[in-house]
Amino acid sequence: MYKLYDLSLSGHCHRARLFLNLLGLDYEAVPVDLLSGEHLQEAHLKRNPFGKVPVLDDDGYLVRESNAILVYLALKHKARDWYPTDDxxxxxxxxxxxxxxxxxxxxxxxxxxxxxxxxxxxxxxxxxxxxxxxxxxxxxxxxxxxxxxxxxxxxxxxxxxxxxxxxxxxxxxxxxxxxxxxxxxxxxxxxxxxxxxxxxx
Ligand SMILES: N[C@@H](CCC(=O)N[C@@H](CS)C(=O)NCC(=O)O)C(=O)O
Known part of the structure; x- marks a missing residue:
């Protein structure tokens, strides 16, 4: 199952959550506490050296940047209507x-x-x-x-x-x-x- 390193009030994170839901995909949202600086600690910097959320973890393969997550999910799940790359x-x-x-x-x-x-x-x-x-x-x-x-x-x-x-x-x-x-x-x-x-x- 996908893991999404997430901040509920972030629009960038909602962008990723919205698309996961529109595609009907299961995922676990893992909150990252930006207020306490968790995004700048080693564990998160290993996921995203830029220290930002969201990050999608697909069985160990990490996708950072919300727009890249949309592209990745659309291509991986052959959601051609959502991202018609042949046009x-x-x-x-x-x-x-x-x-x-x-x-x-x-x-x-x-x-x-x-x-x-x-x-x-x-x-x-x-x-x-x-x-x-x-x-x-x-x-x-x-x-x-x-x-x-x-x-x-x-x-x-x-x-x-x-x-x-x-x-x-x-x-x-x-x-x-x-x-x-x-x-x-x-x-x-x-x-x-x-x-x-x-x-x-
Ligand atoms: N270009 C990034 C921007 C993500 C972004 O700015 N995330 C914010 C939360 S909305 C963040 O992690 N900020 C922490 C920081 O900048 O230190 C994307 O599209 O994913």
Whole structure:
């Protein structure tokens, strides 16, 4: 069975948990206590020298980086609909969104959420909010008339973007003006196997 080294309130970890659940795969979530610095101790640094979660352990083979976990699981389980690598255009579009998840999504929505939930100064939080709106102003029109980011089916692009965008209300980012984004979030939430990210206590 897979082990996922995990932090329940992390959007990166939820990204991995969500896809494991959407594929109906069994896994054990192993919490890593970032507050006590467990991610910087030797045992975790052996799993991920960058000291981050999530890390997927597949019978001793370790996959770090949430987007790499999505790719690994889709290929290993031949989930071609989720990651159609035989379609050059679809694969390129998915890669574009994985890059957005690692850049614009991280710099905006993830930054605002982390500052709100784990504590961050006003400057960091405000930058996160500003860059969230910058991203959403691009994303919303791209979703006009579409149910999914790539093609006409959900793919790992949707999984990669979902977690932090869905946390906008908790991050204090108003998404009421982005109707297409709200509709797309609901589409992901309607998928069989969907699991929500927990709210902070
Ligand atoms: N690029 C990484 C980012 C993961 C990440 O930033 N994880 C955070 C929790 S949300 C973490 O482990 N932070 C610990 C640290 O940076 O020291 C991924 O996609 O997996």
């Amino acid at each position: 050059a255009k679809a694969a390129a579009e998915i890669q574009q969104w994985l890059n957005v998840a690692a850049s614009e999504l991280l710099q905006g929505p993830a930054k605002a959420y982390v500052a709100r939930v784990f504590g961050g100064d006003d400057k960091t939080y405000n930058e996160g909010v500003e860059l969230s709106h910058k991203l959403y102003a691009v994303l919303d029109p791209l979703l006009d008339g579409r149910d999914w980011l790539v093609g006409d089916r959900p793919t790992i692009a949707d999984v990669a973007l979902y977690s932090y965008v869905s946390r906008a209300p908790i991050a204090g980012v108003d998404i009421s003006g982005y109707g297409n984004i709200q509709r797309w979030l609901a589409n992901v939430e309607g998928l069989a196997g969907f699991v929500a990210m927990p709210d902070p206590a």
